[in-house]
Amino acid sequence: MIRYKYLLLFMMLFGLAACNAWLDVESDNQASDEKMFKDYTGFRSALNGVYYKLSEPEMYGRELSWGFLSVLAQTYDAADVSQNKAYKAAVVYDYNASDVKKLISEIWKGAYNAIANCNKLIAEIESKDASFFPLGERERNLIYGEALALRGYxxxxxxxxxxxxxxxxxxxAYIPYVTVYPTHYESAQPTTEVLRLAKEDLLRAKDLVAQNDTLYDNFAYANRFFADDSGNRFFSFRGTRMNYLAICGTxxxxxxxxxxxEEANRYASHVYDLVEAKTDLWNIYFTHSSNLNTSGSxxxxxxxxxxxxxxxxxxxxxxxxxxxxxxxxxxxxLKNGSTMFGDRGDGDDYRQYLIDWTLGANRSQKWLxxxxxxxFLKVQYALIPALRFSEICYILAETAYGSAAGNAEAVAYLEEVxxxxxxxRNISETVSAISFKEELIWEGMKEYLTEGQTFFMFKRLNHPVLxxxxxxxxxxxxxxxxPDDEKVF
Structure with missing residues (x-):
């Protein structure tokens, strides 16, 4: 059973408006639609509010990145995380412990509350003409597309x-796919149907945001973590929004x-080709990997x-x-950090320098x-990585191995990262399927360290957590x- 309330936040990100510009709510704790969506600023605020809530510690700001999911991936020393009651139980997968049940319930409620906000925003924007927005169709499609993409994500x-x-x-049937607001009960659906509906939302979203991200703003990706020169901050910072490449990557x-x-390879190839074509604008593509080992700040x-x-x-x-x-x-x-690098013959891997080895602390520096x-360095401190270009290369490598593309191409993508x-250390083009899979797994463990994706990698492969x-x-x-109160009896 899905139980959630419409908790639309009026929080402005990146200085769009005053930070205390919260939405007035009625006595029944329901947002006033008339007040919220009386002009275009309400739509911008509503979308920003979803991102804001998803970035808090209960969601991707901790539990779905360096916190709970990383504990499940055996990233941290068990004796060390035992100082936290929930993590002490989670590290041994005791999901019946009261503190773990509470943590899981908060994740469930947080995700479905965000989905509720997306659904309300989608319903409102579908009734608005493009002329309602200052930038017309471009703006309407961008907000509409991001809301759909977040719902799918x-x-x-x-x-x-x-x-x-x-x-x-x-x-x-384990979880429902919720697309309407308001709703108080939704039946769970088979996983294949959930994934199909998520894919459908993402495909619609891709076409909607493309107008802004690939036609109007040719520099959208180069400025993805900074404000552009237009003075309109809502259209800046595309790297922290559901942009075109993020949707294709998802x-x-x-x-x-x-x-x-085959489809995974097709979407990943599309992202790869666009990044290749925009290398000069993006200035990405692992160009600063060598700066991971810079000492000091x-x-x-x-x-x-x-x-x-x-x-x-x-x-x-x-x-x-x-x-x-x-x-x-x-x-x-961190637990067993050294085994990912020197013990596997990758003692020259720059990623080891993102671990503070002093005094045996073995602490990730990603979040410090x-x-x-x-x-250009300070901006990264507030970022919570959710999708990397390296994952695109890994997907291409995994889907190319054993296919018509050939193992040489698969190895080339892996070697690129x-x-x-x-x-x-070079990987042979004649490496066995088992050994190639092992290389991909250890690469993922290094790349996604403390970011939450390692657990999902092991689960997708139905592979023991290493x-x-x-x-x-x-x-x-x-x-x-x-959560107990979501089970249907």
Whole structure:
């Protein structure tokens, strides 16, 4: 049973309006539609509000990135995370522990509340003519497309958490796909149907945002983490919004998860080709990988040049520090970090320099404020990576291996990331399927370290969770239980 309220936030991101411009609500806690959507600013505020809530610690600002999902991926030392009651139980997959059940319930409610807000926004914008918006069709389509894309993205992640992976062959009905507002009850649907509907939303969204991202703003991607020169901040920062490439990349991720390898390859190839064509504008493509090993404050802790989509939280480093520091000592220390690098012959991998090895602390620096003074370095501190270009290369590598494209092409995509990250150990084109899969898994573990995607990688492959020499066979533990008040009896 889905129970949620319409909690549309009036929070402005990136200085669109005053930070305290919250929406007045009626006594029944329902937002006043007439007030909210009386002009175009309400639509912008509504969309920003969804991103704002999704970037908070209960969602992608912690639990769905460096927190809960990374604990499930055996990223942290078990004795260390035991200082947190929920994580102490989660690291041994005790989902019946009260603190874990509460955490899971908050994720469920947070995701479906965001979906409710998307549904309300979609319903409102479908009734508006393009002339309602200052930039006409371009603006209407952009807001409409982002709301659809977020709805698809969230349902995909809900399926990846609360339903068995397609590779298991279990196509039971675990979660509902909610597309209307208001609603108080929605039946769960088979995972194949959830993924089909998410794909449908993403495809519609792709065509809607393309007008802005590929026609009007040819520099949208170059300025994806900064304001453009137009003075209109709502159309800036495309890297922290559901932009065209983020949507195409999510389609590739979804298709790979669904076992639709040819389609996954097609969408990933589209992203790859566009990035290749815009290299001079993007200035990405692992160009700053060597700066990962810079000492002191001038370090690219998020390797943000490779990020296609990220959430954004201005208080992220403060939240991380509050959560991971106790009496001046760090918590959430990494487990078996060295096994991903030197022990596998990749001692030259730049990604190891994103780990603070001093005094045996083994702490990820991705989420720390190292004190950089340059704006192009400081901007990364607030970013919560959600989709990287490296994942696109991994998808291309995985779907090319054993296909008509040939293993040489598969290895080339994998080597493209590895070479950009400083790895000099070459992978043979004649490597076996098992060994190639192993290389992909360890690459993912290094690339996604503390970002939440490692758990999803193991689940998609129905593969034991690896950590050093440890191997955790999860089986049913890959599937999070529904909150108690959502179960239908």
């Amino acid at each position: 969230l349902h995909l992640d809900l399926a990846r958490m609360f339903a068995p992976a397609p590779t298991t062959g279990n196509d039971g 389609l590739a991720r979804l298709c790979l998860y669904a076992g639709e390898n 001038n370090k690219y802790v998020k390797a943000y040049d490779d990020i296609l989509f990220a959430f954004y939280n201005k208080k992220l480093t403060e939240d991380v520090e509050d959560f991971t520091e106790e009496a001046g000592m760090p918590k959430m220390l 404020d190292l004190g950089a003074s340059e704006s 590895r070479g950009g990250r400083g790895c000099k 950590s050093g020499s440890e191997s955790h066979v999860l089986g049913n533990s890959f599937v999070l239980p529904l």
